[in-house]
Amino acid sequence: MQTHRDIPTVDPLLGAVRRLFYRRIFDMSRKFRYCIGFPKVLDYAPMGGTTEETPTSRAEPQPARHRSPLAAITRTEQVYSQLRSDILSGRVLPGTKLRFADLTERYECSTSVVREGLTRLAEQGLVLSEPQHGFRVMPVSADDLDDLTTARCVLEGLVLRMSIENGDIAWESEVVAAHHALDRTPMESAGDPALMSEDWTLAHSRFHTALLAACPNQRLRMMALSLRDAAELYRRWSRPIGHDDHRDVRGEHRALVDAALRGDATEAVRLLEEHLRRTTRALGARQRAMSTG
Numbered sequence: 001m002q003t004h005r006d007i008p009t010v011d012p013l014l015g016a017v018r019r020l021f022y023r024r025i026f027d028m029s030r031k032f033r034y035c036i037g038f039p040k041v042l043d044y045a046p047m048g049g050t051t052e053e054t055p056t057s058r059a060e061p062q063p064a065r066h067r068s069p070l071a072a073i074t075r076t077e078q079v080y081s082q083l084r085s086d087i088l089s090g091r092v093l094p095g096t097k098l099r100f101a102d103l104t105e106r107y108e109c110s111t112s113v114v115r116e117g118l119t120r121l122a123e124q125g126l127v128l129s130e131p132q133h134g135f136r137v138m139p140v141s142a143d144d145l146d147d148l149t150t151a152r153c154v155l156e157g158l159v160l161r162m163s164i165e166n167g168d169i170a171w172e173s174e175v176v177a178a179h180h181a182l183d184r185t186p187m188e189s190a191g192d193p194a195l196m197s198e199d200w201t202l203a204h205s206r207f208h209t210a211l212l213a214a215c216p217n218q219r220l221r222m223m224a225l226s227l228r229d230a231a232e233l234y235r236r237w238s239r240p241i242g243h244d245d246h247r248d249v250r251g252e253h254r255a256l257v258d259a260a261l262r263g264d265a266t267e268a269v270r271l272l273e274e275h276l277r278r279t280t281r282a283l284g285a286r287q288r289a290m291s292t293g
Helices: 012-035 069-088 100-107 111-123 142-166 169-183 198-212 218-230 232-237 249-262 265-292
Strands: 127-130 134-137
Touching: 069 100, 069 111, 069 232, 100 111, 111 127, 142 198, 142 218, 142 249, 142 265, 169 198, 169 249, 198 218, 198 249, 218 232, 232 265, 249 265
Parallel strands: none
Antiparallel strands: 127 134
16 A cells, blocks of 8 residues: 555656746747737636636737738838829829828828838839939929920821721721720729729720731830820829810710721821820910919
C-alpha cells in the first residue's frame, strides 16, 4: 500500500514556472486575436477551471495602428477619386494651388493619403508638380489650346479623309456600331450632372478611333490619336468650366457619321473641324473672362 511519502511531489518552483509559462502563452494568444480582429476573446482560467465569456471579453474597436491595410488602401482610393472628380467637374478650378493643409481638412484624411493621390493625378496630367512650390491643378493655356486644336484639325482631318477614301464595309460596320453605343450612352454622370460619365468618355473615344481606323498610314493615325488624348482634359472641362452645355453633341456626331458613310470626305472634315473648335471657343472665352475678372 502506498503512503503519502510514496506519492511524487511537485517542486513549488517548477509549478510557478509552469503557471507563468501558460499565462504568457495565453496573453500572446489574446494579443494575436485582438490584432486580427476576432470578435471575441476569452478570459484566462487556471488549469482545471472553467473558461467563460464575460461582458468585458468582447474586443474593443481597433485602434488606428491595428486597422487593416485594406482600409488604408480603400481610403486612399476614395480620396484620389474625390479629388479627381472635383478637378474634372470644375469644382477645383484650373491653376488652383493644392495645399496639403486644405486638402487634408476637406477630405478628412492624412497628408500621406493626399500626397499619393496628387502623385497619381500628376502622372495623368491633371495636376502639375512644381519643385519647391508643391502641386496645382493643370492650368488652362489659351495658346496651348489653340495650338493643339490647330494641329488636330490639320492632322485628324487628313487621317479622316484617308480613312473615308479607304474604308470598306467592315469599316462602315464598325463606325455604325461605335456610334450606336455612343448615342445610347448617357453623357452626364449619374451622381454628378456636371461631370462627364466614364462610360460616355470611353464610348466617345472608341467612336472617333473607329472613324480613323481605315487610314492606311499607321503613323499618321497614331499621331492623330495621341493628339486626341492630349486634348482629353480640355474636352472634359468644356462643360463645367466653359459652360458649353447647350450644344447638340449627339447631332454633331450623327452628322459626322452620315457624311462619312456617304463617302463625302470634304463635308466630314469640315464637320470634324467645327466639332473640335467648339470646345476651344468655349474654354478660350472662359479663360479670358477669368484672367480679366
